[in-house]
Amino acid sequence: ELKVEQNPLFLSMQEGKNYTIYCNYSTTSDRLYWYRQDPGKSLESLFVLLSNGAVKQEGRLMASLDTKARLSTLHITAAVHDLSATYFCAVDERTSGSRLTFGEGTQLTVNP
Amino acid sequence: DVKVTQSSRYLVKRTGEKVFLECVQDMDHENMFWYRQDPGLGLRLIYFSYDVKMKEKGDIPEGYSVSREKKERFSLILESASTNQTSMYLCASSSGPGYTFGSGTRLTVV
Numbered sequence: 340e341l342k343v344e345q346n347p348l349f350l351s352m353q354e355g356k357n358y359t360i361y362c363n364y365s366t367t368s369d370r371l372y373w374y375r376q377d378p379g380k381s382l383e384s385l386f387v388l389l390s391n392g393a394v395k396q397e398g399r400l401m402a403s404l405d406t407k408a409r410l411s412t413l414h415i416t417a418a419v420h421d422l423s424a425t426y427f428c429a430v431d432e433r434t435s436g437s438r439l440t441f442g443e444g445t446q447l448t449v450n451p
Numbered sequence: 452d453v454k455v456t457q458s459s460r461y462l463v464k465r466t467g468e469k470v471f472l473e474c475v476q477d478m479d480h481e482n483m484f485w486y487r488q489d490p491g492l493g494l495r496l497i498y499f500s501y502d503v504k505m506k507e508k509g510d511i512p513e514g515y516s517v518s519r520e521k522k523e524r525f526s527l528i529l530e531s532a533s534t535n536q537t538s539m540y541l542c543a544s545s546s547g548p549g550y551t552f553g554s555g556t557r558l559t560v561v
Contacts, residue, residue, distance in 0.1 A: 348491075370548060381541060382552045389548060427493060436501055437482060437545060438509070441493040 341366045341432045345442035353450050355417050360445045362411040362428035370431035371404050371411045372439065375424045382427065385413075418449045454478075455544050455553040463559045470529040472556050474542030481546055483525035485509075485517065488539040488555075500525055532560045 342365040352358050362371070369390055374382040386395045388404035388411060395402050399422065401414045411428055425446045429439040458473040476483065482501050486494040486509075496509030498517040506517050514536060518526045525544075529536055537560045542553040 343493075372550070381554045384550070387548055429494075431548070436507075437548075438484065438496060438499055439494075439543075439550060440496070440510075441486075443491060443493045 341368075341430060341440045343428060343430050343440050343442040345426075345428055345445050347445060348443055349446050349448075351448045351450065352415075352418050354419055357417065358415050360413040360415075360426055360428075360447075362413070362442055364409050364411075364430045364440075366432055366434075367406070367409075368430045368432050369404075369406050370433060370437075371402075372429040372431070373402050373411070373413055374427045374429065376427065376444070377424050385426075415447075420449050420451060423447055423449045455542055455551050457540075457542050457553040457556050459556050460554065461557050461559075463561060464529075464532050466533060466560055468529075468532045468560075470532045470558070470560075472527040472529075472540055472542075472558070474525045474527070474544075474553055475523055476525075476544040476551070477523065478544060478546065478551065479522065480544035480551075481522070482544060483519065484543040484545070484550075485515075485525065485527045486541045486543065487511070488541060494541060497527065532558075534560050536560050 371388040373385040386402040391406040393404045404411045425444045429441045455476045484499040485497045500519045516528045540556045
């Protein structure tokens with residue numbers, strides 16, 4: 340059974356600081372997704388990482404994938420208040436068809 | 452703009468009622484999914500479908516069933532709603548590596 344673990348689960352940081360959210364998973368996969376969710380809203384797709392070594396950046400967020408270590412990171416650079424949200428990683432194991440297994444989510448609060 | 456539409460944003464139902472949550476996608480996607488989201492647990496897969504009239508159990512199927520009579524529509528059915536099924540329900544569809552999520556239905560069972 341695939342397990343996906345994020346840490347930290349709660350993150351409070353100051354504006355202007357850098358931080359990294361980690362996503363570990365338990366079985367082989369080369370498809371890793373990052374989503375953002377604002378309170379009461381649905382999931383917004385941030386990044387889709389489809390191969391070992393993939394790195395994608397959008398604004399202050401950068402995601403990477405190391406399939407050998409079964410690890411993805413979401414790095415936040417110079418955080419701003421607008422980044423406050425819950426961030427989920429999800430893995431598509433693709434063993435018998437595609438389906439996403441999600442981590443618990445990281446609740447990020449960026450304080451002025 | 453491609454869409455996954457969930458028919459209700461909020462629902463309040465009584466214990467023991469039969470509840471239908473509807474999901475429609477306009478992208479001609481083969482795959483459709485139902486997840487429930489609870490605080491601290493992330494999203495958990497209830498049921499999914501890779502084709503019309505096909506369904507597969509996810510990680511937490513107990514107390515639920517699904518129906519997929521047409522490619523674009525995937526219904527989640529709570530045969531006899533219970534208070535522990537109070538949750539946010541999210542529908543998704545996919546084709547290839549891209550997944551699209553609906554806006555969610557917040558169901559309260561009283």
